[in-house]
Amino acid sequence: MNREQVETNLPILPPPKEKVTFFQWLKDNLFSSWYNTLFTIALSILLFSIIKGTLTWIFIDADWSIVTSNFKILMSGQYPAVQLWRVWLCIVLLASLLGFSSGIWNGTITHLSIFLGSLLFISGILPFVSLETRIWTFIGLAILIVGHFIGKKIPIKKTILIGWFLLFPIAIFFINGFGVLPKVGTNLWGGFLLTILLATVAIVCSFPIGVLLALGRRSKLPTIKYFCIFYIEFIRGIPLITILFVSSIMLPLFLGQGVELNNILRAMIGLTLFNAAYLAENVRGGLQAIPRGQYEASHALGLSSPLMTCFIILPQALRSVIPAMVGQFIAIFKDTTLVTIIGIIDILGMAKNVAQNPQFLGQQMEVFLFVAVVFFLFCYALSYTSRRIEKSLGVGER
Amino acid sequence: MNTTTPFWRDKRIKPILLQLLFVIIIGIAMFYFINNALTGLKRMGLSLSYSFLNSTASFDISGDKLIEYSATDKYSRAILVGFLNTLRVAILGIIFATIIGVILGIARLSNNWLARNTSKVFVEIFRNTPLLVQMIIWYSAVFLTLPLIGDNYNFANAIFLSNRGIAIPWFKPIDITWIWLSFIVLGIIGAVFTWKWKIKQQVETGKRKYPSIWVFGTLLLSIIFPFVVTQSGPFTLSIPEINPNGRSFVGGFVISPSFGAVLLALVMYTSAFIAEIVRSGIMGVNKGQVEAAQSLGLKSSTMLRLVIFPQAYRIMIPPMTSQYLNLTKNSSLAVAVGYPELVSVGNTILNQSGRAIQMITIMIICYLTFSLITSLLMNIFNKYTQLVER
Numbered sequence: 067m068n069r070e071q072v073e074t075n076l077p078i079l080p081p082p083k084e085k086v087t088f089f090q091w092l093k094d095n096l097f098s099s100w101y102n103t104l105f106t107i108a109l110s111i112l113l114f115s116i117i118k119g120t121l122t123w124i125f126i127d128a129d130w131s132i133v134t135s136n137f138k139i140l141m142s143g144q145y146p147a148v149q150l151w152r153v154w155l156c157i158v159l160l161a162s163l164l165g166f167s168s169g170i171w172n173g174t175i176t177h178l179s180i181f182l183g184s185l186l187f188i189s190g191i192l193p194f195v196s197l198e199t200r201i202w203t204f205i206g207l208a209i210l211i212v213g214h215f216i217g218k219k220i221p222i223k224k225t226i227l228i229g230w231f232l233l234f235p236i237a238i239f240f241i242n243g244f245g246v247l248p249k250v251g252t253n254l255w256g257g258f259l260l261t262i263l264l265a266t267v268a269i270v271c272s273f274p275i276g277v278l279l280a281l282g283r284r285s286k287l288p289t290i291k292y293f294c295i296f297y298i299e300f301i302r303g304i305p306l307i308t309i310l311f312v313s314s315i316m317l318p319l320f321l322g323q324g325v326e327l328n329n330i331l332r333a334m335i336g337l338t339l340f341n342a343a344y345l346a347e348n349v350r351g352g353l354q355a356i357p358r359g360q361y362e363a364s365h366a367l368g369l370s371s372p373l374m375t376c377f378i379i380l381p382q383a384l385r386s387v388i389p390a391m392v393g394q395f396i397a398i399f400k401d402t403t404l405v406t407i408i409g410i411i412d413i414l415g416m417a418k419n420v421a422q423n424p425q426f427l428g429q430q431m432e433v434f435l436f437v438a439v440v441f442f443l444f445c446y447a448l449s450y451t452s453r454r455i456e457k458s459l460g461v462g463e464r
Numbered sequence: 465m466n467t468t469t470p471f472w473r474d475k476r477i478k479p480i481l482l483q484l485l486f487v488i489i490i491g492i493a494m495f496y497f498i499n500n501a502l503t504g505l506k507r508m509g510l511s512l513s514y515s516f517l518n519s520t521a522s523f524d525i526s527g528d529k530l531i532e533y534s535a536t537d538k539y540s541r542a543i544l545v546g547f548l549n550t551l552r553v554a555i556l557g558i559i560f561a562t563i564i565g566v567i568l569g570i571a572r573l574s575n576n577w578l579a580r581n582t583s584k585v586f587v588e589i590f591r592n593t594p595l596l597v598q599m600i601i602w603y604s605a606v607f608l609t610l611p612l613i614g615d616n617y618n619f620a621n622a623i624f625l626s627n628r629g630i631a632i633p634w635f636k637p638i639d640i641t642w643i644w645l646s647f648i649v650l651g652i653i654g655a656v657f658t659w660k661w662k663i664k665q666q667v668e669t670g671k672r673k674y675p676s677i678w679v680f681g682t683l684l685l686s687i688i689f690p691f692v693v694t695q696s697g698p699f700t701l702s703i704p705e706i707n708p709n710g711r712s713f714v715g716g717f718v719i720s721p722s723f724g725a726v727l728l729a730l731v732m733y734t735s736a737f738i739a740e741i742v743r744s745g746i747m748g749v750n751k752g753q754v755e756a757a758q759s760l761g762l763k764s765s766t767m768l769r770l771v772i773f774p775q776a777y778r779i780m781i782p783p784m785t786s787q788y789l790n791l792t793k794n795s796s797l798a799v800a801v802g803y804p805e806l807v808s809v810g811n812t813i814l815n816q817s818g819r820a821i822q823m824i825t826i827m828i829i830c831y832l833t834f835s836l837i838t839s840l841l842m843n844i845f846n847k848y849t850q851l852v853e854r
Binding site: 094095102109110286287289290312318320400401418430438441442449 | 479482483486487490497498500501503504505575576577578579582588589591592593594595596597598600601604605606609793794796797799800807811814820821824827828831832835836
């Protein structure tokens with residue numbers, strides 16, 4: 067009786083708020099015990115000397131002239147300067163699509179467009195770029211921002227989706243020209259432009275092959291199944307560089323005399339065949355995660371196997387493996403640097419070439435570090451995206 | 465009604481027809497490619513035989529060689545040199561990458577803010593830059609920019625840093641080394657048994673029997689005993705010196721720039737991935753297990769060793785296996801910095817003799833063998849750690 071009264075009289079309090087002062091935080095996170103304290107002090111001394119050394123090197127000792135005076139060829143290689151507007155047009159197109167999409171969907175894609183926006187902004191204000199570059203970057207930035215706000219007002223989802231699907235063919239058309247515009251053959255593609263194109267071609271072209279291989283591996287027909295298993299395991303068992311050697315040395319032999327392919331196309335074929343095997347394993351993971359009930363339900367509805375695969379199974383399977391596929395994209399993006407070994411001048415190959423120029427003797431560190439930073443920015447942005455998608459799909463939490 | 469299904473829709477015949485179609489398409493494609501290749505080879509006057517492996521290589525392999533090799537040796541021996549070099553960098557790489565990766569992975573879960581974030585930054589930097597770029601940075605921007613051998617950096621005249629490589633003191637076996645080794649092996653076996661025996665006693669009696677002190681004692685005994693018997697140390701120390709001709713080191717252990725660059729790049733790159741695997745493995749252990757262990761009053765080190773790790777292994781092993789395989793395959797990038805491993809040697813032979821198909825087949829067989837052996841070992845380990853269900 068008495069007890070109940072006490073209970074009703076008291077107001078219900080929320081749990082006490084922990085006041086974390088700065089010193090409390092320090093104590094909890096850095097100096098919680100004697101060995102933690104020792105460790106913190108030792109690590110901070112080490113880190114301080116490393117960071118101090120790095121910063122003095124970057125701002126005082128390093129001579130960045132190798133990067134600033136070769137910026138154009140590092141980025142776009144031998145691509146003719148008069149035709150560069152075509153590349154810029156593709157970037158502006160990408161910026162507009164990203165801007166619209168970020169306005170419409172307003173999620174992870176916004177972070178990506180912020181990334182592209184800041185990249186454009188930073189390359190626009192770099193002191194050593196040409197006036198043309200500056201103008202194009204700011205056009206891209208403006209369209210990105212305008213697109214974002216228009217997208218918020220008018221959600222034209224279908225148009226934008228179609229735009230994304232058409233982006234790749236349009237970009238290839240503009241960059242190559244195919245005779246409609248003055249043709250810029252693949253032999254003139256180079257630098258970071260080539261790196262991006264190699265990675266995109268590899269991922270786009272290997273996607274259908276990978277899906278077919280994954281479906282084939284789960285097929286009930288033994289010949290198809292074992293053929294797919296053999297292909298996937300064979301490719302996954304050997305290093306990419308041997309596949310690139312095969313494609314650059316042996317492909318002409320296999321195709322006979324009639325077909326002429328240049329070095330870059332051969333590397334693209336090699337990268338595609340390689341990536342397809344890895345993509346197939348990712349897709350297979352998604353296929354295995356689909357509950358049996360989905361198959362049974364579509365059979366009960368009377369769907370034939372191809373219809374079931376296209377409309378019931380694949381959409382669910384592919385959706386759940388998006389993070390893994392972004393991871394695969396990062397991997398192939400990094401692996402495109404291997405084409406340097408078979409003599410193709412991508413950004414790394416270009417960096418190696420300019421480092422050998424006697425004018426820039428002893429500046430290898432600067433130029434290779436620049437290449438590393440470029441790759442880091444893109445890969446980090448992509449892996450950040452993939453983590454966010456993973457969270458929003460709830461794949462990790464299941 | 466007389467509806468007969470056409471025979472190609474028959475459930476028994478359809479799969480056979482489909483497979484037949486598939487085999488025919490693949491067969492035609494294969495025939496086309498192989499036929500082209502054979503005519504191409506005939507035109508160039510090359511054959512598909514492997515007899516060229518017995519002819520003289522007539523190229524020298526500079527730098528790292530684990531076995532004797534000179535330009536007058538056969539191609540097959542050159543390939544063996546490359547194979548052993550790949551094996552060396554892969555095995556050392558796997559060992560170091562695992563050690564560093566596990567430390568980084570545990571540091572990422574540490575309650576020390578600084579350790580957690582240092583590890584995170586390290587992992588992000590090394591994971592998100594291409595391995596080849598890292599390798600070339602280590603090689604041409606770090607190892608090759610070290611001073612000439614004449615004016616090297618040296619520490620106490622024992623460790624030398626120069627652009628000809630890094631020379632460190634190394635153990636040199638003497639004739640009583642085997643006595644020491646056998647005693648130490650015996651000591652380790654003895655220590656394992658002592659550990660098991662003492663743990664068993666502790667479990668049975670419920671009293672502390674100090675198993676770790678016993679193990680330490682056993683190991684100490686296995687070191688003191690051979691010292692008393694042989695009256696000397698197990699090794700002599702070989703300290704590097706600069707060759708009088710001033711172009712190389714004598715004695716010690718010399719890490720060549722290309723080997724150093726390849727190993728360092730592989731270890732850093734792979735350990736970043738391993739750190740993530742270790743982290744997700746530890747985080748994948750059910751939270752209730754940790755709470756139960758804490759409520760039983762286990763120390764955090766005991767909890768980590770007896771409760772968390774045995775369960776985390778199970779999650780970690782499959783991705784770990786693929787990282788080890790990746791490391792082995794990635795060692796082929798060493799061709800870019802001139803470390804004479806399998807692909808580098810193979811590529812030289814291929815360019816010299818024109819036997820592209822044979823050389824690439826040999827390389828593929830070697831790598832497939834590595835892959836198979838690694839997955840076999842990891843599968844055995846996996847079976848051993850798997851959950852024993854009732």
